[in-house]
Amino acid sequence: MSLVARRGAITWSDGSLMWRNHYMFVDCDVPEGGEGGPVVGTGGSTIGMVYIDGPGAVIISISIICTFFEIWKQFSCVARPVFEVDLKSVELAGVLFREELSLKHNINGGFIVERIADDSALEHLGVRRGDVIFFEDECGTTLPEIEDYLLSLGWRYLQGMKSMVLKLLVHDIEGPCKETITLPLEFSVDSGKVARWRMA
Template identity: 30%
Template sequence: MVAAVDYCSALLFSMAADKAVTRSPERSRTTRSGDDVEHEEDREAKKMKTNLATEEAAADDRVEKLLPTRHYFEKPLLAMPDSAKKAVLSAARSLIGLSSFRGGEPLARSAGVWINWDEGSRKGVVLTTAHLIRAKKPLVKSHRRCKDQYLYHRDAQVIVHLLDETTAEGRLLYHQEHYDIAFFMVAMDQRVQLASFADTVNNGQVTLLLAREENLDLKITHGKVKRKAGHHFLYFSQDNEYEDDGCGGPVIDFDGKVVGMFNGCRRGPFVPSSVLNGCMDLWRNFGCILRPHLGLQFEAIKFLDPTRGEYIWRKLNIDDGLVVEEMSAGSHAEKIGIRVGDIIDCINGERISTTLELENKLLSICMCNFNRGNLEVDVSIRVFHTAKRLRRTINLTVNVSDRKEVIEQAYYPVTNGEGFSAAMSPEQVDSDSNSDSE
């Protein structure tokens, strides 16, 4: 009996073992499938957590980028001494952006600086470049030797972009074409910081050009002041090409004072602070900026190539003054005998060595002799006639105007017995050239 029970127990155990080993494939797959589902759910849960963490991190990153303290700049700040950094931060508070439109279409962008603030009316005045309202293309020339002239759109809509990222309308008060500067009035609630202007700027001086990008970020360019022989403006010399958003921006020294206003997109010229100061004084006193038109264009001997300067000294024993490079046909200067190549070294009893000194002198003449009813002024000039080796002082009556002075050359292509031929206008030169070619 016991043997039978043991036998039955062994048989049941064996059958259970065989059933475990030979379990159906369907049951086996079902079990593995359940495991896979469980693992898949775990993976999905982990993936959701990862995605959620990624989205939260991205959201935090976006919020962080909106914070002023976390703003990202593509271009790192320039390496500069602490004094220069303080100068930049001080000058930047008076620097704003401007944009102009005409017929709903963009015309130009520029930077500008505050030069006046009236607490009672809550209105400020901005100084900027007249390029802001200047046509993009020059006027059609009457003949091929004419220099480029532009139309200024006084009716252009001007938007002033304030530092708190709000905007206001800019109303044109006045623009002066010769120096390409403009004044705009802006009504606003907040007080503004005015720019501080230096009296002079020196050749070779290290300076910084400030501008506002379209999003109002400050743009800083490092460079040096460079003079050129035949121009009243100076040049901001640096290696990279200039961009349009630099127009109207201040050139500052390391004390934070404005030494000039950048006024020539992509070329580098700027109006020096001494001229700007003279212009602002005239505008504040008389509402316009008049300037005597001599009808002459000069090169300063001191800025000529040394070989040319030495040659003039060796031949004429003169090492200072302004050489007449161009002269307008029919001008007063031409009528009294001044010719290309002559040297002028004194105006109204004051020695003149550079074209910048000349511009400052011309502005001071108008300041001292302003008369709205008289558009002429007498100027005393000491001139050395190189052909005759003769120095004399002459009185020159010239027109005064706030328009751009364009020197349309008088030509002396053939020398007569007295050293000069009759003057020829550009039209006559073109006519003769055409007849020769025929």
């Protein structure tokens, strides 16, 4: 066996697969025959894991992996809120669109709803594609940080806190509407032998 390495840059991409907003993408290919491995930053520390999913290579932040492992070690399963929406950070939108959001709507952060599951709880609460949402709790400004936050809610759920809600400020940029909604959380619990990232 020989070690094969590639140099590349991580892009905090718009991409999301099956409601998995925490993916980052790398601008180089995984070596032929490789399945992935650690992503090492310029300082020498491990910052994530890269693996093949679909047509390309994706990266999961090391903070998410560590949280996942700690939950699994304590409970032999992982719980996560059912949150069936694909998001894109406003910070990563195009310059012209960010300028429009800032000038017309006074929006300088948050997350753009790229896709939402049909007949989901969020859709019933009026959230639509193109809306910009803010999490009421302080849970970061990047999608991997949001995933860390959702996993922390799953941890609380497994510790016995069964009734939780997610409060979101929703901006409808097609009109003047701005409202706070409360989403009662349901949780997907995975207790299979193989750890899988899934949304029920």
